[in-house]
Amino acid sequence: MREGVVARASGRVLVIDGNAWFEMPLPMAAIAIWPPPPPRQGPFAVRAHGVDLDRLDHIKHHDGGILEGWTTLTGIWRQRELLVRDQTSAPAAAGWTNPWTTPPCPPPATGWPTAPIHGPMTAANLPAPPQPHECAELTITQLTQFHPHPTQPVLVVAAEDPQRAEQALRPRFGDALCVVRSRYHRHEIDETLQRLRDEQMAHRWLITSSGQSARSDGQPTVSAQFVWIERDVAAWAATGCSTWTYGSHRSAELPRYSFIPRPVNKTRIADAQTVSTRQSRHPGPGQ
Numbered sequence: 001m002r003e004g005v006v007a008r009a010s011g012r013v014l015v016i017d018g019n020a021w022f023e024m025p026l027p028m029a030a031i032a033i034w035p036p037p038p039p040r041q042g043p044f045a046v047r048a049h050g051v052d053l054d055r056l057d058h059i060k061h062h063d064g065g066i067l068e069g070w071t072t073l074t075g076i077w078r079q080r081e082l083l084v085r086d087q088t089s090a091p092a093a094a095g096w097t098n099p100w101t102t103p104p105c106p107p108p109a110t111g112w113p114t115a116p117i118h119g120p121m122t123a124a125n126l127p128a129p130p131q132p133h134e135c136a137e138l139t140i141t142q143l144t145q146f147h148p149h150p151t152q153p154v155l156v157v158a159a160e161d162p163q164r165a166e167q168a169l170r171p172r173f174g175d176a177l178c179v180v181r182s183r184y185h186r187h188e189i190d191e192t193l194q195r196l197r198d199e200q201m202a203h204r205w206l207i208t209s210s211g212q213s214a215r216s217d218g219q220p221t222v223s224a225q226f227v228w229i230e231r232d233v234a235a236w237a238a239t240g241c242s243t244w245t246y247g248s249h250r251s252a253e254l255p256r257y258s259f260i261p262r263p264v265n266k267t268r269i270a271d272a273q274t275v276s277t278r279q280s281r282h283p284g285p286g287q
Contacts, residue, residue: 002231007082008074009228010090013051014041015067022048022073022082024227038062044206044227048073050084057090099216100146103154105178112152113175123150126176130169138165141182141189142212142220156218158182183219192222195236205233 011024023045039062053059056069074086103112115124129143139160146154156178159165166179189212199205206227215221226233 003078005077006074006085007077007228008072010072011070013048013053013056013067013069013071014039014045015053016041017065020048020051020053021045022051038064038066039068047081048075048084049081050075052087055087055089098147100144100156100214100218101148102216103146103148103156103178104180104217105156107148108175110175112148112154114149114151115153115176117151123147124153126153126155126173129155134168136186138168139182139186140165141184141186142214142218144214144218146178146218152176154178156180156214158214158218158220160185178218180218189220189222196222196224205230 009022009024011022014021014023021041023042051071051073053067053069056067056071059067059069061067070090072088072090073082073084074088075082075084077083115126117124124147126145129145130138130140134140135143140157141160142156142158144156144158146156148154154176155169155173157165157169158180160182162179162181166177169177169179193210193212196205196207196210200207200210208225208227210222210224212220212222
């Protein structure tokens, strides 16, 4: 983030030896230690000045005089520290909803076929999907199993050549198959993934995870979680951007963007995903 920008984020405050540290929660290994050790600030924690400890949510006191609480802070970013100007309660966690319930194809005349559910699974599954070498041969960019009902698994395939994929896979999956034309080429997705990995490995962008997934329409998307958003990240994500939306939906969620390659000029598009950190004076990407 730029020096002097107004930043807002939700997360955890730790007061250790009289110093307040602020961080968004990162994934942690569940190690069976009892009693659990006192919490310590993580590698991406920042000093926060001016935190009102009486206004923290879910306050806990730990051994060694360590205090832990949750809040939303707004402040000035100076020398990688946050000078707090406003403080509100942390947002309530939102429940996860499954985006893969309605296939992007109309159902067959007799409806989507059913399959048995084998415990301990809670939904039926299809036979093994195409393997990577077959996906390459069939120009497949994304495979996603949708469930209109727990007993109705449907394989949704996004392919650059949908007719070729349809002819190869229909005999195997029958009516439990939905093939759509991919809006993106495999090499564009791979380039996006590689850029994120390169920046993460070089420690230029503070990324905790990245990978490919699918949107609710079965199209491929590449998502990445950031500790915070640097200006060059916003500039790259904004190239050819049609939408840029900030939200604060989960107190325990890191900033997240989904990057979708645009077929024209191989640029990138940031797809209005859940972001729990924002620059409140930031009217648009890269500003």
